[in-house]
Amino acid sequence: xxxxxLLSRKFDFKKFIQKNYIYLFFFLVIIVFSFISARGxxxxxxxxxxxxxxxxxxxxxxxxxxxxxxxFTFIMIAGYMDLSVGSAMGxxxxxxxxxxxxxxxxxxxxxxxxxxxxxxxxxxxVIVTRLRITPVIATLVTMMAYxxxxxxxxPDKFSGIKSTDILSLPTWFGDYSRGKFLLGLPPAFYVAVVxxxxxxxxxxxxxxxxxxxxxxxxxxSAQLAGISVAKYVSILFVIxxxxxxFAGVTQASYxxxxxxxxxxxxxxxxxxxxxxxxxxxxxxxxSTFKSVIGAMIIICITTGILTVVDAYYQDxxxxxxxxxxxxxxxxxxxxxxxx
Amino acid sequence: xxxxxxKLLVALSDELFIILFMTGVLLVLFGIACIAVPxxxxxxxxxxLLTNNWYLVLLGIGTTFIVKTGNMDMSLGGIVAMAGVLxxxxxxxxxxxxxxxxxxxxxxxxxxLLAILCCMVIGLINAFFIAxxxxxxxxxxxxxxxxxxxxxxxxxxGAQRSTNLDxxxxxxxxxxxxxxxxxxxxxxxIMLVILxxxxxxxxxxxxxxTTYYVGAxxxxxxxxxxxxxxxxxxxxxxxxxLAAIVGIVLASEFLAGYSTRGKxxxxxxxxxxxxxxxxxxxxxxxxxxxxxxxxxxxIVTNAAGGMLLSPDWTxxxxxxxxxxxxxxxxxxxxxxxx
Numbered sequence: 001x002x003x004x005x006l007l008s009r010k011f012d013f014k015k016f017i018q019k020n021y022i023y024l025f026f027f028l029v030i031i032v033f034s035f036i037s038a039r040g041x042x043x044x045x046x047x048x049x050x051x052x053x054x055x056x057x058x059x060x061x062x063x064x065x066x067x068x069x070x071x072f073t074f075i076m077i078a079g080y081m082d083l084s085v086g087s088a089m090g091x092x093x094x095x096x097x098x099x100x101x102x103x104x105x106x107x108x109x110x111x112x113x114x115x116x117x118x119x120x121x122x123x124x125x126v127i128v129t130r131l132r133i134t135p136v137i138a139t140l141v142t143m144m145a146y147x148x149x150x151x152x153x154x155p156d157k158f159s160g161i162k163s164t165d166i167l168s169l170p171t172w173f174g175d176y177s178r179g180k181f182l183l184g185l186p187p188a189f190y191v192a193v194v195x196x197x198x199x200x201x202x203x204x205x206x207x208x209x210x211x212x213x214x215x216x217x218x219x220x221s222a223q224l225a226g227i228s229v230a231k232y233v234s235i236l237f238v239i240x241x242x243x244x245x246f247a248g249v250t251q252a253s254y255x256x257x258x259x260x261x262x263x264x265x266x267x268x269x270x271x272x273x274x275x276x277x278x279x280x281x282x283x284x285x286x287s288t289f290k291s292v293i294g295a296m297i298i299i300c301i302t303t304g305i306l307t308v309v310d311a312y313y314q315d316x317x318x319x320x321x322x323x324x325x326x327x328x329x330x331x332x333x334x335x336x337x338x339x
Numbered sequence: 340x341x342x343x344x345x346k347l348l349v350a351l352s353d354e355l356f357i358i359l360f361m362t363g364v365l366l367v368l369f370g371i372a373c374i375a376v377p378x379x380x381x382x383x384x385x386x387x388l389l390t391n392n393w394y395l396v397l398l399g400i401g402t403t404f405i406v407k408t409g410n411m412d413m414s415l416g417g418i419v420a421m422a423g424v425l426x427x428x429x430x431x432x433x434x435x436x437x438x439x440x441x442x443x444x445x446x447x448x449x450x451x452l453l454a455i456l457c458c459m460v461i462g463l464i465n466a467f468f469i470a471x472x473x474x475x476x477x478x479x480x481x482x483x484x485x486x487x488x489x490x491x492x493x494x495x496x497g498a499q500r501s502t503n504l505d506x507x508x509x510x511x512x513x514x515x516x517x518x519x520x521x522x523x524x525x526x527x528x529i530m531l532v533i534l535x536x537x538x539x540x541x542x543x544x545x546x547x548x549t550t551y552y553v554g555a556x557x558x559x560x561x562x563x564x565x566x567x568x569x570x571x572x573x574x575x576x577x578x579x580x581l582a583a584i585v586g587i588v589l590a591s592e593f594l595a596g597y598s599t600r601g602k603x604x605x606x607x608x609x610x611x612x613x614x615x616x617x618x619x620x621x622x623x624x625x626x627x628x629x630x631x632x633x634x635x636x637x638i639v640t641n642a643a644g645g646m647l648l649s650p651d652w653t654x655x656x657x658x659x660x661x662x663x664x665x666x667x668x669x670x671x672x673x674x675x676x677x
Contacts, residue, residue: 081477133665136411136477137609137619141662144606148654156649268481281475312598314496316489319417322482323464331471 004259006043006201017330022277026297033304049304056184057093060254061300063192064089064247065269069295070288071243072270073238077203079216079283080128081241083139085247086266087146088120090259092248094150097161097258101169106176113245120146121241125234143267150260169257176253181255188250199239200288212236215284217267268318272298275325280333294325353672354623357616361628361664362670365635372638376645384641392637393530394585398608399615399629400537401541401578405611406617407624408571410476414465415582415608417487418458419601422586424491425454427500427596430508436655439496440503447507447591455583461487462579466572476575484605491598501595512592519596526588533581537609537626550574610657611636614664635660 018023030049037049048054068085075082095111100106120142127138154160164171172179176199177188203209214222223229244263251262276294279286301321302314398415405412416507429450431442445453461483468479494500514525541547552560553567561567582604590596613619614635615628639660643652 096615127662131666131669134619137613137665140606140609141658141665143658144654144659145662148651148656148658151651151654152649154651162477231551268485271478271481275478281478310497312492312495313494315485319482319487319489322485323468325477326468326474326479326482327472330474 021328021332022293022297025276026158026293026300029297029300029304033300035308037304037307049307052184056150058299058303059185059189061303062255062296063186063188064251064263065266065273065295065299066292067192067195067243067247067250068266069270069273069291070196071240072267073274073277073279073286073288074199074203074212075240076274076279076281077216077283077286078212078233078236079219080135080233080236081139082124082237083136083267084120084124084143085148085244085270086263087143087150088117088241088244089248089251089263089266090261091120091146091150091153092117092245093252093262094153094161094248094258094260096249097169097173097252098153100173101161101163101167106172110245110249113249114242115245116240117241117243117245117248119241120244121238122234124241125197125237128237129230129233147260154258154260162256162261174253174256177250178254179262188253191246195243196292197290199243202239203288206233208235212283216285220283265318269298270320271293272318272322272325275329278329278332279330283325349649354559354616354625354628357618357623357668357671358625358628358631360668361614361631361635364664364667365638368638370641372642372645379642379645385538386521388634388637388641390527392633393524393527393638394589394604395607395611395633396530396630397533397581397585399605399611399633400534400626401574401581402551402608402612403615403617403624403626403629404537404574405476405578406543406612406619407550407622408574409557409620409622410469410571411609412465412480412575412578413477413605414461414480414484414487415578416601416604417484417489417491418478418579418582419586419589419604420491420596420598421461421487422454422458422583423590423600424495424500424596424598425457426450426587426590427504427508429453430492430505431500431503435503437502440500442500446669447510451587453582454587458487458579458583458586459576462576465575465579469566469575470572476547480575488598493595495596495598496647497598498572499595501516504594509591509594512588512590512594526592529588531586533584534626534630541626546570546573554618601672605645607636610661613661613668616664616668618668619665631673632664 033049034043042048043050068089072085091111095116096109099112116269124139124142127133127142128135129137131138161169175187177186177312179186181187181190203212211222211227214225214227215229215232219229247266248263250256255262273294274286274291275281276297277287277290279291298318298321301317305313307315350453363615378384398419402412402415426447429443429445430447431440431444433441433444435441445449462506464483464486465476465480468474469476515522516525516528541550549560549565549570551566553570557567585604586601589600611629611632612624613632615624615630615632617624619627636657639656640653643656
């Protein structure tokens, strides 16, 4: 198949669509929302979907989701699933806020959060690989447990780690995801971009990436070929944990407090992003970068739609988009089988 | 054929073994709770333990069947909310000015039937995607769960429908049945009846046996002529009906359809199922286990409340207890086989 296309080098429309439909879809979403929000305002003017103000706020909102979608794809390519990402994110955010509120500098808070993220990932990895519990069930359990720990850390009568009479959050707390760094965008966004680049390189150019695809393709034959499945799966869970920590810090900084309930439903967002990105949910292949675009599509839809309808339509739309993503994913992947 | 029969026999006795094991755990936990928590063993508390979580038993029955085949249903919570809001919407009077007060003006039973039918549509979507398109059940049911809750939120405008309902709406949920000097909720009776029906279906009918086959080895089941996909679809349909019944009775009990009702029910149902000894990988499990699991679940949460732990503990407790249940089950089975 590959040889033929190399020889003929003809423009194959079907294949082009198959490969790039996600970008087209993203483009379509942007155009639709541009037209919808153009009522009563000028293009690129205040209140328009493509106004600089709205774009900056979209980028602020999407940073945690794109970071997590990256890790989620990675683990899904290996045929595993980590439903605890949202809870781990909430927990890491709370830890970060706690450390920073105690007077330590930003970097210590970040390191603390990453440490907790690694721990979360390790626990997942050990439960899945050593105790051999189905990943979905195992991470469902840890999802509840991490959320519970996050809720427990926050003292009674408070909804989150925020300024109190005695201890107050530093004034720079929100700068990480709200401040202006370059081009008016927050530092968190640039960190997210760096993380995405690292993950894409990890997935495409390194042994971890190749092995994870092999494990996702057929874990038994990967094991027989001498790949230590348990080791690499654990590494993947730890990577996801680290990414959850970054996402948690970003979210905490964005919302101005360590909210134990932040990241609720994040696993669904990640699943939608990954499916939109065309990663097969049986594992084996997929693209991290396309999932990032998928994550941006969801953010655009869930926040963009608020300009048109009331907030209570969000869940319905989320479900509809997920079902659409599943159908699309199925269509794309089945076409590949035929081709 | 003979070998297969033998294999099935082994699986079944495993199931009995695990259920007995989990019953033992339940009794031990009960004993510990009686010692550790003051007034735990009084009559009203035991009655509360047996009856308060009736809805979890109902959800656990459906989930047991689903988990037995190695699948999951995450749309339960959404369907519960949707059924509750829909039945309230159908029952509200037509004469009102505020949008949230206007309904269809049906009486309770037609409304309930209609709500169940609507929820079956969600179940049908699940069934279609899982049986026909072979989509992983976890993913599609997450989507339909959001869809169902979204419908509930749209109809209730993100809040609840509780006004303009006449008294007959609360008849089912608030009715008590007298047994001697104790009164038991009608919903508990409904739960027991459904439990018995599903126990008979599970043990005595072809349908129930097929579920075991599909769970133990879907490929072998398909090769031996069982329509495994259609069976799976039917199970998801049944599950949506059970969730709808739970939603309707809860709405009747609280005289309102809340759009936030049932958040996390899918986890609780899974918890209960696993605590009842149903195998995570599929293959065995019993609805009787769902009942036992619910009892264990209520003892743990009730004892935590009795020891004055903050409600924040419930998440961790649920997680830890489920985790221990899975590990204990695996350990016990390994020990037994060795």
